[in-house]
Every structure is written in structure tokens, then in C-alpha cells.
Amino acid sequence: MSVRDKVRSPCVSICALDEHDVCVGCQRTGDEIMKWTQMSNDERREVLLRVAERERRVLL
Template structure:
């Protein structure tokens, strides 16, 4: 697998964890951020699905 084939990180360089251990920039948990480089593409897609749900929920509370 080429580097270009890897699922890219959702990091937006706004790195700050909230009181629930969720990054306010990319909506990943601290554990998901730490493990990202060791995840395969399937696992990364699973994280991205969770990120999308968290982002959607955060917009509801604005």
C-alpha cells in the first residue's frame, strides 16, 4: 500500500482536548489520536464515522 492510499488524519491543527477527552479541532478522543498511526484503513474509517457523529452532535449544542 502506498502512502497516498492511507486514510488521512482529520487533524486541523487545533489541538485541545475538552472535559470529555475529545479534541475540539478534529473530534477524536485522546486515545484515537494516540493510536491513529497504528490503525489500518478500516479502523481509521471507523474512527472517522465516530468523528462525524461527534461533530454533528457538537453543532446541535451550539
């Protein structure tokens, strides 16, 4: 698999974890951030679904 085919990180270079261990920039947990480079594309897509749900909650 080429680099071009990998699911890209949602990182926006605003790296700070809140009181729930969620990054205020990309909405991933500290654990998800640490494991990102070892994840398969399917695992990364699952994280991105959780990120989208967290973002929806923040906007409410």
C-alpha cells in the same frame, strides 16, 4: 500500500482536549489520536464515522 492510499488524519492543527477527552479541532478522543498511526484503514474509517457523529452533536 503507498502513503497516498492511507486514510488521512482529520487533524486541523487545533489540538486541545475538552472535558470529555475529545479534541476540539478534529473531534477524535485522546486515545484515537494516540493510536491513529497504528490503525488499519478500516479502523481509521470507523474513527471517522465516530468523528462525524460527534461533530453532528456539537452542531445541535
